[in-house]
Amino acid sequence: MVPFSKTWKKTSTAVCLAALLCAAMSACSKDTNSQSIPQDPVSSSSGSSSSSQSSSTPDIPSSSYSDSSAESSSQGQSSGSSSQKDSQAMGNEFSQLASLDATRQDWGHGGPRNADDNRPTSPETFQKKYGQYDADFIAPKDKKFYLTFDEGYENGYTAQILDVLKEKQASAVFFVTYDYVQRNPDLVQRMIDEGHTVGNHSYTHPCMAQIPLSQAKEEVMKLHDYVKENFGGYEMSLFRFPMGQYSEQCLALLQSLGYRSVFWSFAYQDWDPDNQMEPSKALEKVTGDIHEGAIYLLHAVSKTNTEILGDVIDAVRAKGLTICSYDL
DSSP: OOOHHHHHHHHHHHHHHHHHHHHHHHHHHHHHHTSOOOOOHHHHHHHHHHHHHTTTOTTSOGGGGHHHHHHHHHHTTOOHHHHHHHHHHHHHHTGGGTTSOOOOEEOOOOSOBOTTTOOBHHHHHHHHHHGGGTEESSOOSSSEEEEEEEESSOOSOHHHHHHHHHHHTOOOEEEEOHHHHHHOHHHHHHHHHTTOEEEEOOSSOOOGGGSOHHHHHHHHHHHHHHHHHHTTTOOOOEEOOGGGEEOHHHHHHHHHTTOEEEOOSBOOSOOOTTSOOOHHHHHHHHHHTOOTTEEEEEETTOHHHHHHHHHHHHHHHHTTOEEOOOOO
16 A cells, blocks of 8 residues: 555645646736737738828828828738738739839929920920820910819818809819818719819828828729719819829829829929919019910919919910810
8 A cells, every 4th residue: 555645745746746737827828818910011001101101292181191191000800811911912903013113203394494485394395205104284276274282171162263264264173182082072062063074182191102002992983982982973083192292003093993193294382371373473483384285283272373373374375375174
């Protein structure tokens, strides 16, 4: 017979070993469960990319970025297998664009003009280079003039601009963001009702060349679908790149979505409401650059632009040009 003391010692040792093993397994399980779900790097960078633009973009309030950032953040919590499937699907969708140059380019325009017709040479050069993607930097020499306005946010002047256009019987394109459309549906409806063209200026106004193609497509189509659903089926077909930042790859993407990319052959520093050019100097600047086939970019937040618009229209017509609806 084994003495009781020895039996107790063996049993006690076994119990202790079992307890230690259970404790170790429990600790391992807790440590595994406490690990956070890894963020999808594409979704994560997409969110930060959109928000980083809010501090540097002159024509859209930062509040409009919150929706996009939150959405991108929630997308970042997707499972690994789902993310891999999504990436594969996106790769197939955009495979034809992969060989195109994705380098960001900044369109500001400037430089010399032709002495004989006052047409700037830089837009003509880029028109030849990227016209194949339905991109417009300048229009042909056919006695036409195109007036466009960027609408990142409402500063109280759009109604007056529309009044002047109606009085002068002139057409314009208004490039709007989602934030603008959501906050100013009556003005957008008036643009449509009075025969103007409403163009797509993106959902959150990011640099389109610095976000994934899948997100760039969303920036276009989310606003496209919102306008279509809320304005009687209105279909937008013109796009203006936020801040004039684009890439060849982005141009091809917009073309594949059925859009023309509208740049400009004239613009000036009019986007800062607190730093407006004196009206007489602005009128001299704007009318001095009038040229055949012009695509003019003006910002609707400008008090000066609102004041001189009627005189600008008169000056364009005095040079024998017709201010046309966008027909390129």
